[in-house]
Amino acid sequence: MLPRELYRKSVVRLEENGVPDADLEAALLLEYLFGIKRVDLILSERRFADHELEKFEESLRRRIAREPLSYIVREKEFWSLPFRVTPSVLIPRPETELLVEEVLALVENHNTYQGRMLDLGTGSGVIPVVLALELPLAKVFASDLSFNALEVAWENMVRHNVADRVFLMNGNWLSHLRSDCPFAIIISNPPYVAVDSRAQLQPELDFEPEMALYGGRDGLDAYRTMIPESRRCLQKGGMLVMEIGYDQEEMVRDIFSESPGMELVKIRKDYSGQSRIAVGRAI
DSSP states (O other): OOHHHHHHHHHHHHHHTTOTTHHHHHHHHHHHHHOOOGGGTTTOOOOOOHHHHHHHHHHHHHHHTTOOHHHHHTEEEETTEEEEOOTTSOOOOGGGHHHHHHHHHHHHHOGGGSSEEEEESOTTOHHHHHHHHHOTTOEEEEEESOHHHHHHHHHHHHHTTOTTTEEEEEOSTTTTOOSSSOEEEEEEOOOOBOGGGGGGSOGGGGGSOHHHHBOSSSSOHHHHHHHHHHHHHEEEEEEEEEEOOTTOHHHHHHHHHTSTTEEEEEEEEOTTSOEEEEEEEEO
């Protein structure tokens, strides 16, 4: 069977089973498994061996069952770089790049922030890896409650040659940190999906780790812990940069107003005009 034939049949099967963007998903599956670029699908005369077809069929069935493509191929692009992902970590989303952009802008405008940085709930480690690559003078720490997630983060640190500049820690938010070694910037993409909304979510989310996805009944549990506690772990004037849900701006504002020593200084919108990044400061 030629690649174009396999591609067309795969698109039909994905569409029949309600998988979104079936044409793109089929093309990406062929690219990740066999290195066939989308632009080469039509002209390629490659013939697949039986074991290759079996491998593709197994992967296609998993995608039809709504397992995310990134878990099937064990990889996801972030910041134009490849990262390993497993079901132990949340799949990096494009909007999280805004979080990195905001941190880089802070450092560019205030060089004093290029000191000790901490990524809370690091997951696959995409945020600290990118920050270490973009800010060679920064000392980047990354923390997660899951040992399995830290293993994935370590693999990505080694893959991108920053294992000597990113320091991993195991802990639950800020409870394990001392206050005598404050950070210049604390970053986090915490779990912020409301448990009460679970029934309305795409089935792909059932494959992602619950502790990295759901933030309690209203999605705000992590913010209620992180915002007031961050003052203890930030230097005076230090910044807290967090991703938030599109409908959580007002609630996050309320949490800041109720947290002594912290103030909200900015809400950044994403490219669709939704609130996405909250920036706070220790005062």
